[in-house]
Amino acid sequence: MELTHFDSMITRVFKYFNRKVPDSQQLNLWFNKVKFIPKTAIPYIYEFITDKADSLPSNIPQKLKTGWGCYLRDNPRMIARVHEKTPCNDCSGKGIIRYRQLDELYGKPAETTCICGGCHNWKRHFDDKEGFAVFTRRQLENQGCAIWPYSDYPAVTSKKALVDSVGMEMPF
Ligand SMILES: [Zn+2]
Numbered sequence: 001m002e003l004t005h006f007d008s009m010i011t012r013v014f015k016y017f018n019r020k021v022p023d024s025q026q027l028n029l030w031f032n033k034v035k036f037i038p039k040t041a042i043p044y045i046y047e048f049i050t051d052k053a054d055s056l057p058s059n060i061p062q063k064l065k066t067g068w069g070c071y072l073r074d075n076p077r078m079i080a081r082v083h084e085k086t087p088c089n090d091c092s093g094k095g096i097i098r099y100r101q102l103d104e105l106y107g108k109p110a111e112t113t114c115i116c117g118g119c120h121n122w123k124r125h126f127d128d129k130e131g132f133a134v135f136t137r138r139q140l141e142n143q144g145c146a147i148w149p150y151s152d153y154p155a156v157t158s159k160k161a162l163v164d165s166v167g168m169e170m171p172f
Pocket of ligand 1 (some may be wrong): 087089090092093094095096116117118119121
């Protein structure tokens with residue numbers, strides 16, 4: 001999504017809960033955490049927040065990520081789309097790469113995922129890659145990131161869990 005989509009949704013959420021809309025600096029901080037979410041999910045996430053919460057959530061980005069996860073579960077078309085799998089050395093044909101990087105904000109390592117830039121296998125999971133980070137293995141390694149083989153992730157129990165994790169920071 002773009003910043004304007006985010007701003008207008010958050011403004012509506014804060015007005016719904018009768019709270020003062022945060023300043024643009026705060027909105028920018030939050031936006032950087034959730035910009036990977038495609039704008040098609042925004043109406044769903046707005047309803048998710050205003051229907052499910054009794055009051056304004058304290059951690060706005062986290063709530064948006066939870067809403068995005070529910071959107072994917074309710075829209076299996078987004079994750080179950082069948083595309084022919086092509087061999088790829090970057091991602092082992094998964095279309096998604098998990099890696100560990102240094103978090104700019106906190107200066108500590110964080111695990112996250114991106115869409116593989118070396119193949120089109122991501123189409124098996126997503127309609128489009130708008131808003132997602134897209135890297136090849138070489139680009140990640142050049143940035144000093146450690147690439148983790150899919151099978152070495154004990155936290156990832158299924159392909160769906162991996163898909164849900166794209167763009168999210170994983171504790172480890
Ligand atoms: Zn690939």
